Every structure is written in structure tokens, then in C-alpha cells.
Amino acid sequence: DGGITQSPKYLFRKEGQNVTLSCEQNLNHDAMYWYRQDPGQGLRLIYYSQIVNDFQKGDIAEGYSVSREKKESFPLTVTSAQKNPTAFYLCASSTLGQSNQPQHFGDGTRLSIL
């Protein structure tokens, strides 16, 4: 089945620890995105990538890092510099076109602080 796979589903972070969230897609999409959603709020863009080995900061990139070494994979690292990491993290992908294409989401990772 084609889709986007995020892992793990739940993750706990200790103080001062970096953690990495995995996102893999087999939809052959060029663009991938990471969002953060806090309770009762909309999605906020952390980072996005439109091509391998290139990515751009979104609206709330501080305390996060990403890499895009393969088209299929776009892992997100939540660093110890992110002081309020507890949130629902969503990865999405889309094709690229002249107009914005809809994005398709993985089922998310819930990150909490221990």
C-alpha cells in the first residue's frame, strides 16, 4: 500500500536528550513537510523539503533539525534546545505542481517529556 509511515507512534524524551522521529513515504512525492500540533490548535510548519539534500525552515524551526538524504525519507530531530517539545508531530508529503497540491499525512508521533 502506498502511504506515509511515521514512527514511533509514542515517544518520551528525557531532559537534555535529542530524539529523532522517522517519516518514510512510498508515494514518490518530491515534497515532504513536518508540522507540530498543540492541543486545540492548528498545524504549524517546522521544516519542509522539496528536493533531496535541500530543506527550508518553516515558521517554528528553532530547536529542530532535519535531513533529506533520500527522496523517501525526511527524519526530524527534536533537540534539547526545544524547551517545549510536548506535541503531536505530523509528517506530510505532496507532489509539486504549478498550484499547490494537497498534502497527505502520516498518522503522527506523540512526543512527551519524562
Next chain:
Amino acid sequence: RKEVEQDPGPFNVPEGATVAFNCTYSNSASQSFFWYRQDCRKEPKLLMSVYSSGNEDGRFTAQLNRASQYISLLIRDSKLSDSATYLCVVNKAAGNKLTFGGGTRVLVKP
């Protein structure tokens, strides 16, 4: 002013009734509009794209009003399974980026 604004609700809707709600956007240059549905503690799922002429998908109708900068979603013959949060999504001015509204919560009750 937020880029995309929605009434958070909840809209309490009797089963079988019609419900409609709007979403306003601030960027007059926006070209792409979508409605997503998000169930509690789940990922958003694309409900429908919104086209300039308006479009319908079964019981769901989306409209775009460029002059007043809002899009709307109407749900006819509401089902219990329509209970969800509906996210309005608009493209940013540059790049392939989307802005998500905070969502409108709909509760369909028997």
C-alpha cells in the same frame, strides 16, 4: 490578523440536519484552498479541494468567495460519523507551503 481564521465551534448538529461554516483568509493572492477532516487524536485527511466555481462531493459542498476572502463548507444530511474537526487550508504567498486554520469542531448528535 491570523492568516487563516475559523470559528472553533463546537457546532452541535442534529443528525440529518445541514450545517455550514466559513473560513476567512488574509492573503488575497492565495490560489489553493482545501478542507481537511481531523478526527480526535488522528492525522488530518483531505476532504476536498475548493475550486473557484464551487464544488460538491456527495453531501459536502465547498464554496470560494474571493471578494470577501472566505471559503465555506456545507454538510447536508449530517451523519454521526461526520463528527470531527474540519480544517481550512490555504496556500502561502510563496513556495509550496500551506497554512492551516485552527479548525471548526462539529458534533453530530442523535
